[in-house]
Amino acid sequence: MERSIKRAAVLGSGVMGSGIAAHLANLGIPVLMLDIVPRELTDDEKKKGLSLEDPKVRNRMSNQSKQQLKKQKPSPITSKKSLDLIETGNMEDDMQRLQEVDWIIEVVVENLDIKKKVFEQVEQYRKEGAIVSSNTSGISIEGMAEGRSDSFKKHFLGTHFFNPPRYLKLLEVIPNKETDPDVLSFMKEFGEDVLGKGVVEAKDTPNFIANRIGTYGLLVTVREMQKGGFSVGEVDSVTGPLIGRPKSATFRTLDVVGLDTFAHVAKNVYDQVEGEEKQVFAVPEFMNQMLEKGWLGAKSGQGFFFKKKGKDGSVIYELNPETLEYEDRKKLKTSATEAAKQEKGPKRKLKALVSAKGDRAGDLVWSISKPALIYSAELLGEIADDITAIDDAMKWGFGWELGPFEMWDGIGVRKSIERMKEEGESVPQWVEDMLNKGYESFYKTENGKVYYYDQGEYKEKQVNEKEINLKLHKDQAGVIKKNSGASLIDLGDDVALLEFHSQSNAIGLDTIQMIKKALEEVNQNYRGLVIGNQGKNFCVGANLGMMLMEAQDYNFMELGMIIKQFQQAMMNIKYNEKPVVAAPFGMTLGGGTEVCLPASSIQASPESYMGLVEVGVGLIPGGGGNKEYYIKELKGLPEGVDFDLQKVANDVFEKIAMAKVSTSAEEAKENGILNGKDAISHNPDHLIYDAKQNVLSLDKAGYQAPKRDQVPVVGEAGYAAMLLGAKQLNVGGYASDYDLKIAEKLAFVLAGGRLKQGTLVDEDYFLDLEREAFLSLIGEPKTQERMQHMLLKGKPLRN
Numbered sequence: 001m002e003r004s005i006k007r008a009a010v011l012g013s014g015v016m017g018s019g020i021a022a023h024l025a026n027l028g029i030p031v032l033m034l035d036i037v038p039r040e041l042t043d044d045e046k047k048k049g050l051s052l053e054d055p056k057v058r059n060r061m062s063n064q065s066k067q068q069l070k071k072q073k074p075s076p077i078t079s080k081k082s083l084d085l086i087e088t089g090n091m092e093d094d095m096q097r098l099q100e101v102d103w104i105i106e107v108v109v110e111n112l113d114i115k116k117k118v119f120e121q122v123e124q125y126r127k128e129g130a131i132v133s134s135n136t137s138g139i140s141i142e143g144m145a146e147g148r149s150d151s152f153k154k155h156f157l158g159t160h161f162f163n164p165p166r167y168l169k170l171l172e173v174i175p176n177k178e179t180d181p182d183v184l185s186f187m188k189e190f191g192e193d194v195l196g197k198g199v200v201e202a203k204d205t206p207n208f209i210a211n212r213i214g215t216y217g218l219l220v221t222v223r224e225m226q227k228g229g230f231s232v233g234e235v236d237s238v239t240g241p242l243i244g245r246p247k248s249a250t251f252r253t254l255d256v257v258g259l260d261t262f263a264h265v266a267k268n269v270y271d272q273v274e275g276e277e278k279q280v281f282a283v284p285e286f287m288n289q290m291l292e293k294g295w296l297g298a299k300s301g302q303g304f305f306f307k308k309k310g311k312d313g314s315v316i317y318e319l320n321p322e323t324l325e326y327e328d329r330k331k332l333k334t335s336a337t338e339a340a341k342q343e344k345g346p347k348r349k350l351k352a353l354v355s356a357k358g359d360r361a362g363d364l365v366w367s368i369s370k371p372a373l374i375y376s377a378e379l380l381g382e383i384a385d386d387i388t389a390i391d392d393a394m395k396w397g398f399g400w401e402l403g404p405f406e407m408w409d410g411i412g413v414r415k416s417i418e419r420m421k422e423e424g425e426s427v428p429q430w431v432e433d434m435l436n437k438g439y440e441s442f443y444k445t446e447n448g449k450v451y452y453y454d455q456g457e458y459k460e461k462q463v464n465e466k467e468i469n470l471k472l473h474k475d476q477a478g479v480i481k482k483n484s485g486a487s488l489i490d491l492g493d494d495v496a497l498l499e500f501h502s503q504s505n506a507i508g509l510d511t512i513q514m515i516k517k518a519l520e521e522v523n524q525n526y527r528g529l530v531i532g533n534q535g536k537n538f539c540v541g542a543n544l545g546m547m548l549m550e551a552q553d554y555n556f557m558e559l560g561m562i563i564k565q566f567q568q569a570m571m572n573i574k575y576n577e578k579p580v581v582a583a584p585f586g587m588t589l590g591g592g593t594e595v596c597l598p599a600s601s602i603q604a605s606p607e608s609y610m611g612l613v614e615v616g617v618g619l620i621p622g623g624g625g626n627k628e629y630y631i632k633e634l635k636g637l638p639e640g641v642d643f644d645l646q647k648v649a650n651d652v653f654e655k656i657a658m659a660k661v662s663t664s665a666e667e668a669k670e671n672g673i674l675n676g677k678d679a680i681s682h683n684p685d686h687l688i689y690d691a692k693q694n695v696l697s698l699d700k701a702g703y704q705a706p707k708r709d710q711v712p713v714v715g716e717a718g719y720a721a722m723l724l725g726a727k728q729l730n731v732g733g734y735a736s737d738y739d740l741k742i743a744e745k746l747a748f749v750l751a752g753g754r755l756k757q758g759t760l761v762d763e764d765y766f767l768d769l770e771r772e773a774f775l776s777l778i779g780e781p782k783t784q785e786r787m788q789h790m791l792l793k794g795k796p797l798r799n
């Protein structure tokens with residue numbers, strides 16, 4: 001049977017339900033979002049003379065949740081247009097509309113009896129073949145399916161999203177005993193390819209995979225904190241990025257999640273397990289006292305941390321679990337933490353810490369890692385079939401850089417087990433068996449493929465063909481050319497990839513030189529080029545430090561040559577005889593956006609934050625970005641329709657002058673950075689694959705480099721019109737005198753100088769104006785102050 005999900009329904013419109021509805025709408029899937037009917041009128045409804053029978057009252061819950069999506073931060077929606085795809089209703093008047101949808105997702109309160117009643121209703125209305133799932137974080141899937149028909153059970157499973165659904169990668173899929181294997185495989189594929197998730201299949205056990213191990217790890221950390229006399233701040237200072245975990249570490253994470261939510265998840269396991277495991281899942285007494293006081297974390301304004309405004313700004317205090325009073329925040333700094341900071345990569349950092357016996361930080365990290373590793377090994381087979389599902393779930397759901405078994409490999413399996421035994425711990429037999437067979441690690445990599453240990457042998461880890469791991473690919477295929485800034489890699493099928501790998505992927509002279517070499521190589525031997533990488537961000541712009549140093553040394557001739565080479569490299573991308581596809585993701589700022597704008601096509605990751613932000617450091621774009629943004633907006637206008645040239649120039653001027661950055665790829669489309677020839681990948685892990693396919697399809701269609709056209713400009717009159725708004729901001733105190741000076745330079749470039757409106761100019765003329773403006777600004781002391789401030793503080797200076 002050919003399956004597809006064209007429409008969906010979400011039952012329950014709380015934070016999670018509305019978040020899932022928003023995620024589907026972001027992907028273009030229309031959603032019906034239903035919630036319960038209120039039993040009482042609000043004061044506002046009474047004032048308006050509404051009754052309980054009024055549709056506005058009956059749909060109040062889902063309507064309010066939909067409105068709330070606009071205000072939530074981080075935003076659950078990628079564009080305001082997403083909201084148009086969410087239709088609201090209630091679970092009394094609109095259940096018959098479930099006949100219209102292909103997927104029904106239940107997200108009501110975590111209570112088995114209530115969920116069963118909801119599914120009883122759903123069964124009356126769902127159309128044959130429609131998939132039904134629960135977003136439960138731990139209630140038995142089997143228990144929910146009890147009493148339902150065979151057809152319902154075949155199409156029923158758990159689909160556990162992690163909050164917030166737009167940003168967190170994990171989707172746990174949990175079948176019941178009767179789930180049709182075709183339904184299960186379809187949902188896993190749909191989860192990856194359409195929802196853009198990392199999907200793991202979990203077993204129907206309390207809290208499934210990630211929450212079971214994550215909650216255990218958090219409670220063990222609290223136990224060890226109390227046992228070792230550590231403070232909340234000290235624990236967080238060593239359980240974050242230092243060991244490959246998010247910045248929110250342990251207690252800040254609990255504040256974000258909410259202590260009430262965490263306690264509920266812990267109780268769910270506590271109620272269903274026995275013995276020593278049960279004791280670990282008992283919430284400590286001081287946390288129960290916090291719950292009684294309503295100190296739930298971010299949602300209540302205080303939790304393990306409390307932010308207080310003082311004379312010199314906000315100060316964050318930490319909770320003392322003994323006294324339940326707030327104290328100055330402390331950090332743990334020892335020789336082991338300093339040694340770990342010097343190491344590269346999470347495995348080496350972790351090893352440096354746990355190896356430091358007798359060091360306060362090292363002993364803490366060992367004491368919380370050891371039980372988590374043993375517990376993960378004990379649960380293999382119970383919560384998941386193989387170690388990869390456990391590792392992936394922890395990485396995708398909790399933001400760990402390493403899953404438990406990858407951590408174990410990092411610290412050394414044999415040595416760590418010897419230490420565990422010395423300390424009186426027992427390790428699951430299957431791990432002992434692995435070592436007895438002479439296998440020293442849970443994972444190994446051979447010929448660009450990852451293998452994992454499973455029941456006495458290594459098995460190849462199966463990954464979606466669309467998931468290209470550049471590190472493994474380079475290990476296997478090698479590198480065509482490289483320098484300190486970038487590498488050229490053969491992606492296969494006669495497509496090459498240019499990978500930036502300087503610090504923060506900033507563009508320097510080495511990157512510019514490699515762009516030139518890459519295009520020459522591609523034109524001789526390949527069908528096209530992808531510009532992409534798998535760093536933290538695509539590219540945060542040009543190398544600011546290098547430019548500041550040259551400017552402070554008065555090397556303006558040298559700087560002029562570098563800017564000219566950058567501009568020429570961008571022109572070479574634009575007019576290259578073979579197609580060039582840019583694959584941006586994450587921060588794609590300044591020079592990063594300038595690399596994308598001239599490409600034949602942009603294949604963007606959903607979370608692409610794109611914009612020309614140079615005014616923040618007292619400059620204007622210097623790599624042709626002003627011209628390219630302006631031309632892209634002009635070309636995006638419908639053909640044969642009269643348009644206002646001034647309006648286009650004003651729009652581009654405003655976006656560059658305000659350093660506007662898109663909050664998603666969808667918004668980059670609305671901002672004019674992406675247009676009809678560009679595309680957005682659903683799954684960030686498929687970005688390089690999708691970009692490669694984009695190159696191949698352009699080549700197959702007989703790609704021709706664009707013709708060089710002359711560009712109409714608004715000239716001197718347009719220059720004055722653009723500056724009008726900037727002057728008003730300056731008079732109103734919203735823009736400094738120096739902001740106005742930068743705006744004057746930007747307006748002059750976009751206007752095409754002192755020409756008559758409608759004059760046609762070539763691109764080189766634009767680039768000369770841009771380069772002249774850029775060099776004049778970088779010589780200004782106030783610009784250099786802004787650049788220095790950005791390099792030191794990481795944020796813009798208003799001067």
